[in-house]
Amino acid sequence: MKQQLQQLLEQTVASLKQQGIIPAEAEPRIQVDRTKDKAHGDLATNLAMMLAKAAGKNPRELAQLIIDNLPQSSLITKVDIAGPGFINFFLNPAWLVEQIDVALADERLGISQVEAPQTIVVDYSSPNLAKEMHVGHLRSSIIGDAVTRTLEFQGHHLIRQNHVGDWGTQFGMLLAYMEELQAKGEEIDSNLANLEVFYRAAKQRFDESEDFAARARNLVVELQGGDEHCNKLWREFNEVSLSHCQETYDRLGVSLKRSDVRGESAYNDDLAQVVADLDQLGLLQQDQGANCVFLDEFKNKEGEPLPVIIQKKDGGYLYATTDLAAMRYRQKVLNADRVLYFVDARQGLHFQQVFTVARKANFVKPTTSLEHMPFGTVMGEDGKPFKTRSGTVAKLADLLTEAQNRAYELVKSKNPDMAEQDLRSIADVVGIASVKYADLSKNRTSDYMFSFDQMLSFEGNTAPYLLYAYTRVASVFEKAGIAPEQLTGQVILNHEKEIDLAGKLVQFNEVIASVARLGYPHLLCNYLYELAGLFSSFYEACSILKAEDEAQKQSRLKLAWLTARTLKQGLSLLGIDTLERM
Numbered sequence: 001m002k003q004q005l006q007q008l009l010e011q012t013v014a015s016l017k018q019q020g021i022i023p024a025e026a027e028p029r030i031q032v033d034r035t036k037d038k039a040h041g042d043l044a045t046n047l048a049m050m051l052a053k054a055a056g057k058n059p060r061e062l063a064q065l066i067i068d069n070l071p072q073s074s075l076i077t078k079v080d081i082a083g084p085g086f087i088n089f090f091l092n093p094a095w096l097v098e099q100i101d102v103a104l105a106d107e108r109l110g111i112s113q114v115e116a117p118q119t120i121v122v123d124y125s126s127p128n129l130a131k132e133m134h135v136g137h138l139r140s141s142i143i144g145d146a147v148t149r150t151l152e153f154q155g156h157h158l159i160r161q162n163h164v165g166d167w168g169t170q171f172g173m174l175l176a177y178m179e180e181l182q183a184k185g186e187e188i189d190s191n192l193a194n195l196e197v198f199y200r201a202a203k204q205r206f207d208e209s210e211d212f213a214a215r216a217r218n219l220v221v222e223l224q225g226g227d228e229h230c231n232k233l234w235r236e237f238n239e240v241s242l243s244h245c246q247e248t249y250d251r252l253g254v255s256l257k258r259s260d261v262r263g264e265s266a267y268n269d270d271l272a273q274v275v276a277d278l279d280q281l282g283l284l285q286q287d288q289g290a291n292c293v294f295l296d297e298f299k300n301k302e303g304e305p306l307p308v309i310i311q312k313k314d315g316g317y318l319y320a321t322t323d324l325a326a327m328r329y330r331q332k333v334l335n336a337d338r339v340l341y342f343v344d345a346r347q348g349l350h351f352q353q354v355f356t357v358a359r360k361a362n363f364v365k366p367t368t369s370l371e372h373m374p375f376g377t378v379m380g381e382d383g384k385p386f387k388t389r390s391g392t393v394a395k396l397a398d399l400l401t402e403a404q405n406r407a408y409e410l411v412k413s414k415n416p417d418m419a420e421q422d423l424r425s426i427a428d429v430v431g432i433a434s435v436k437y438a439d440l441s442k443n444r445t446s447d448y449m450f451s452f453d454q455m456l457s458f459e460g461n462t463a464p465y466l467l468y469a470y471t472r473v474a475s476v477f478e479k480a481g482i483a484p485e486q487l488t489g490q491v492i493l494n495h496e497k498e499i500d501l502a503g504k505l506v507q508f509n510e511v512i513a514s515v516a517r518l519g520y521p522h523l524l525c526n527y528l529y530e531l532a533g534l535f536s537s538f539y540e541a542c543s544i545l546k547a548e549d550e551a552q553k554q555s556r557l558k559l560a561w562l563t564a565r566t567l568k569q570g571l572s573l574l575g576i577d578t579l580e581r582m
């Protein structure tokens with residue numbers, strides 16, 4: 001609705017320009033907002049106030065001219081001027097009916113594909129392979145996946161990139177430890193079954209033995225030099241670690257596959273070239289033996305430009321070097337129009353710096369959009385970064401198991417007689433959905449508190465609440481003894497609650513567009529939560545089974561059916577499965 005109204009206003013502005021009422025060079029950003037109070041209509045704009053000065057008119061006067069020049073449209077029944085010059089629009093219920101009918105008749109719920117699909121590279125999850133994935137990687141994986149699915153649904157061409165940390169000095173330590181185990185005749189695979197334990201044991205050896213540490217450092221050099229033995233060990237290690245990751249993705253319903261992995265090591269051969277190219281462009285400066293790019297855009301406390309280190313004194317490359325190489329690859333080979341990075345907010349400065357260097361070096365086209373999509377830290381209920389009871393970093397797999405066990409207790413308490421097998425399979429879905437939804441429903445830029453009690457509650461903006469709302473619609477059809485495919489007749493919007501629900505249903509399109517543009521899945525969560533709430537009020541106020549006549553009953557069932565499909569589609573964009581009962 002917003003979009004349609006925006007278009008009408010654009011046409012109006014064009015016509016006012018033609019008449020010389022507003023200057024031709026005015027390029028107002030036309031903003032249409034939903035009103036808080038229905039007495040002020042459904043939508044409002046401050047356009048007249050924005051343009052008043054340029055037009056040399058008072059805002060209310062200009063508002064009237066805008067209204068007089070608004071093209072005829074079935075969208076609106078009434079327009080008012082309010083306060084200092086706001087324009088309020090009252091929507092036409094007949095238009096709503098039409099939109100609902102279109103959505104009902106369409107597989108995609110009336111949501112059209114974008115006219116100009118972009119190639120969008122999304123860098124997400126991207127754990128370091130030396131260790132097991134932990135709760136910090138949860139956010140990137142879940143949020144990145146939801147935005148990816150949404151953009152894909154819009155018709156863009158998505159390329160997922162799992163930029164795993166599979167290179168660097170820790171690998172020397174791990175390889176040295178693998179060698180030691182092999183020398184003792186131990187099985188490597190079974191030792192790697194618990195990466196966390198393996199990493200700690202290797203670290204302990206590294207810290208306690210100078211010989212071991214020297215061997216580890218030596219192995220890094222050999223690995224980088226392409227030594228076959230080292231490379232074989234390294235591949236073996238990564239293989240195990242990547243299959244751990246894949247298990248977690250599959251279990252979480254994150255759409256990443258093995259073929260999406262393109263880790264840091266993939267850019268090794270290009271790093272020397274990155275340095276050479278930056279040098280050729282005159283961007284490199286030596287600082288204490290290291291090769292750096294100094295950027296005026298970023299200054300320290302003393303007001304001196306901050307360096308981005310590209311190559312260390314010993315010739316080694318850094319995280320930033322790899323990211324520069326990756327950007328070039330994403331531009332040249334993948335042909336990206338947009339590159340999105342779902343990475344911890346604490347890496348904000350890193351990304352702003354490498355983006356700036358990449359632009360100066362023309363590694364990306366000026367039109368290509370590079371976007372860091374930061375997220376905050378996962379906190380425990382004690383207000384500190386989330387840890388397990390034993391104080392170690394929480395392993396993702398254990399958290400998921402705990403969520404599923406807790407969901408089992410919850411589902412069982414509601415359905416004491418349900419068969420064990422059904423309880424388990426429902427609990428598995430609810431458990432995963434709860435963990436994901438709790439994360440997705442918060443504004444990603446803030447820290448968020450991990451609380452099993454909160455995420456598994458049936459009250460509030462939670463997965464159990466939404467999944468339950470979805471199953472409720474299914475039971476409506478069961479009670480009515482009608483299959484959705486058999487519904488006939490026109491949608492009739494008489495009751496206030498019917499109009500409210502319908503008004504929300506037709507906003508789905510706009511919400512998806514916002515998530516796609518801004519990378520904020522919580523907007524979709526809020527929408528689904530509000531939708532479920534409006535459905536509840538509608539269901540209480542507008543009896544379906546005791547409707548006045550058959551036409552009204554059919555119409556109400558249609559609204560229920562579209563609600564269910566919208567919930568299902570919305571949750572699926574978030575990467576969350578629905579249940580037919582729970």
Ligand code: ARG
Pocket residue numbers: 123126127128163164165323326341343
């Ligand atoms: N491996 C990094 C980490 O765990 C995240 C990588 C993010 N992506 C990137 N292109 N830098 O912190």
